[in-house]
Amino acid sequence: MPELPEVETVCRGLSKALKNATITAVEQRRADLRAPMPHNLPRKLKGQAITAIDRRAKYIQIHLDGGSVLLLHLGMSGRMVIGKHDDQTGKHDHLVFHFNNGVTVRFNDPRRFGLCDLVNAQRIQNHPWFAHLGIEPLTSALTLDWLRQALRGRKTNIKTFLLDQRRIVGIGNIYASEALYRAGIRPTRSCGSLKPDEVTRLVTAIRKVLKAAIAAGGSTLRDYRKADGELGYFQHQFAVYDRAGMACPDCTCDIAKTGGIKRVTQGGRSSFYCATRQS
Numbered sequence: 001m002p003e004l005p006e007v008e009t010v011c012r013g014l015s016k017a018l019k020n021a022t023i024t025a026v027e028q029r030r031a032d033l034r035a036p037m038p039h040n041l042p043r044k045l046k047g048q049a050i051t052a053i054d055r056r057a058k059y060i061q062i063h064l065d066g067g068s069v070l071l072l073h074l075g076m077s078g079r080m081v082i083g084k085h086d087d088q089t090g091k092h093d094h095l096v097f098h099f100n101n102g103v104t105v106r107f108n109d110p111r112r113f114g115l116c117d118l119v120n121a122q123r124i125q126n127h128p129w130f131a132h133l134g135i136e137p138l139t140s141a142l143t144l145d146w147l148r149q150a151l152r153g154r155k156t157n158i159k160t161f162l163l164d165q166r167r168i169v170g171i172g173n174i175y176a177s178e179a180l181y182r183a184g185i186r187p188t189r190s191c192g193s194l195k196p197d198e199v200t201r202l203v204t205a206i207r208k209v210l211k212a213a214i215a216a217g218g219s220t221l222r223d224y225r226k227a228d229g230e231l232g233y234f235q236h237q238f239a240v241y242d243r244a245g246m247a248c249p250d251c252t253c254d255i256a257k258t259g260g261i262k263r264v265t266q267g268g269r270s271s272f273y274c275a276t277r278q279s
């Protein structure tokens, strides 16, 4: 499932490919994804120019000159694929956008957990999808004071807290494990048990892992036309995520004795940590 860095990479890739572009046609190949799509979407979008593309949480916001915003969410398996007009349309390409610069963008989503809506820019903050979203971790909203306050007295474990989109948006299973590794905190610790220096390390770690992942994604964007045009899922080296039994980077422990990186299940999802470096 794409997390904040992957969605950010998709937005940057789309911005690059669609600078000053106007939508010439849209093919809507089904009526719904996880929820119904807007009626007459092709007619509403035709002729509109893109003014900006950015994101809120994991929603892609395509700003249009008519004053509306096309919202897209990639769900579990959604991808945005950049190509040319005459590329073959695949079975899971649910929306195909054609632009006046010769570019075609396909929203491909085999599992159809994605979302699409067209909303008035003035009223976007009141959209039900945005109503319960927490703070953006890469803005000045994530401060030491904010996190200290949010964790105080809380009995839930820190991993579950990091995944809660009502608190902080965009962090999923991968970057929660990676941030906790970098901060030296076990995912099973209760929020309220974190010491002041651990909270400080966690704020820094969250920012660092997300920024490093965005940088890694950015470096793949240069080549997006060479590959299959798919945006957002890039090769990235993880320290602990999905590496059970292996040594963490710079591990000082003897993994023949410790068994290497540990995997635990929390709330039905896997967490990964090094028992030597995380306490």
Ligand SMILES: [Zn+2]
Residues within 6 Å of the ligand: 247, 248, 249, 250, 251, 252, 253, 274, 275, 276, 277
């Ligand atoms: Zn280790």
